[in-house]
Amino acid sequence: MTERLGHFINGETRAPAGGTYFESTNPATLEVLYEAARGDAADVEAAVSSAKRAFKAPSWAGLTATQRGKLLRRLGDLIGQNAEELAHFESLDNGKLLREMRGQLATLPEYLYYYGGLADKVQGSQIPTNNLAVLNYTQREPLGVVGAITPWNSPLTLTTSKLAPALAAGNTIVIKPSEYTSRTILRFAELASEAGFPDGVVNVVTGLGAEAGSALVDHPDIAKISFTGSTATGSAIASKTAARFIGSTLELGGKSPNIVFDDANVENAAMGVIAGIYAAAGQTCIAGSRVFAQRGVYDELLERVADRARSIKIGDPLDAETELGPLAFGNQLEKVQYYVDLGVDEGATLFAGGKRPELELPGYFFSPTVLTDVNNDMRVVREEIFGPVAAIMPFDDEEEVVGLANDTEYGLAAGVWTRDLARAHRMSRRLEAGTVWINMYRAMSPMSPRQGFKNSGVGIEHGIESMHEYTRLKSVWINT
Ligand code: NAD
DSSP, rough: OOEEEEETTTTTEEEEETOOOOEEOTTTTTTTEEEOOOOHHHHHHHHHHHHHHHSHHHHHHHOOOHHHHHHHHHHHHHHHHTHHHHHHHHHHHHOHHHHHHHHHHEEEEEEHHHHHHHGGGOOOEEEOOOOTTTTEEEEEOOEEEEEEESSSSSSSHHHHHHHHHHHHHTTTTEEOOOOOOOOOHHHHHHHHHHHHHOTTTTTOOOOOIIIIHHHHHTTTTTTEEESSSSSHHHHHHHHHHHHHHOOEEEEEOOOOEEEOOOTTOOOHHHHHHHEEEHHHGGTTOOOOOEEEEEHHHHHHHHHHHHHHHHOBBOOOSSTTOOOOOOSSSSSHHHHHHHHHHHHHHHOOEEEESSSSOOSSOOOOOOOEEEEOOOTTTSSHOOOOOOOEEEEEEEOOOOOHHHHHHHHHSSEEEEEHHHHHHHHHHHHHHHHHHEEEEEEEOSSSTTSEEEEOETTTEEEEEEEHHHHHHEEEEEEEEEEE
């Protein structure tokens, strides 16, 4: 019989109130992996009320900041000790290479160590007002119960990016993971319990977005929603949180430019372009899906990227030799194929890839794809595909490429490849993106704040700034 996983509420595993479960499938083999609890409003109510009680309980509210930090660091240690199991489960669930998930798991403890170290630095300041008879200072307070809603592409990393700063600041949390990747988040919550977090501080309700996710956003006792996912869902959530005057941090979609100038090291740039769009089969928010190559390097860059696209080894993500795994689920495959066909209909040339490769595995695989003869008027260049599809375009000069790169509703990230230092600085100033990489792509650290510009998000994740997003600021005036 298929294994069944319950929610994690108030320190224990709970069967769903409605008694129903949904399947999670391995996207490479299409085998059913397990069934997860299909959460509804009653499950969300149980989780939020447990988190609300825990927020006020002496076992959590009575801890010193140092003690909170210690718990986070202990959780980091436990993640390290269980990294192999977690990486394996994550790869089975979302089809990303085991190698890549191992890499993510290797750095995940750093998030917990970093925010563990910040827990005792949640501080305000003394303000010199012009009233000399007054002492004015600010203090930062936790918000209460935070609702975290996360996607399937990097489940543990994206969940930890929310949980660690929220708990460091003294909040409690209810997590609704993606319906495609419930298992590792449930295991993560068990490890939090093992680390010593009191019951109710970390809760997980699994289920569908329109049911458990929506019920979490609608719950009146939620003080903030921290969401990572698509721009469409983020917009729906933002209209609800705005109407209730509660905060939200939204990490959304992207259509990031990766720009290669004539003077760049083309070999390195090609590798950066390839990793930028084909890593995780293009299913990353920061995917460098719009590649702009200056005329002098256009042909060489295109050949290098296309050669690699044609030779990438596609297969089982658990196999050490595999370089590209499947897309995470069936709709993803349909969506990617739809966009490639649409691009061709719009006048693009299919330079490499463009369809499901011939493989023995039955899963949702798609060949790395290169589209040329594309322009900014085409939907394939404007809309997020979330698959291994690069649109490669030539440009003449800096002025032109800044215009083209910024002509998008998104503003998540951008890459620039050049040996000209002054141009590198100029470009990073002029590009409308929350993260700009120069002669590199895809780097991330819990210490470095990141923010989506334009329709790519609201609010900041990572860095000390992120922890502040889980606090409210009080100004205290004392008549001396
Ligand atoms: P999605 O928006 O479909 O789902 C994200 C989460 O929201 C899931 O847990 C889902 O169940 C939940 N959800 C869906 N509808 C909901 C609703 N009405 N109310 C409440 N919750 C709801 O996104 P996805 O397909 O899981 O993830 C892919 C998207 O995430 C891409 O657009 C990608 O760019 C984005 N993403 C952004 C970042 C970033 O840091 N900016 C990182 C990773 C992924």
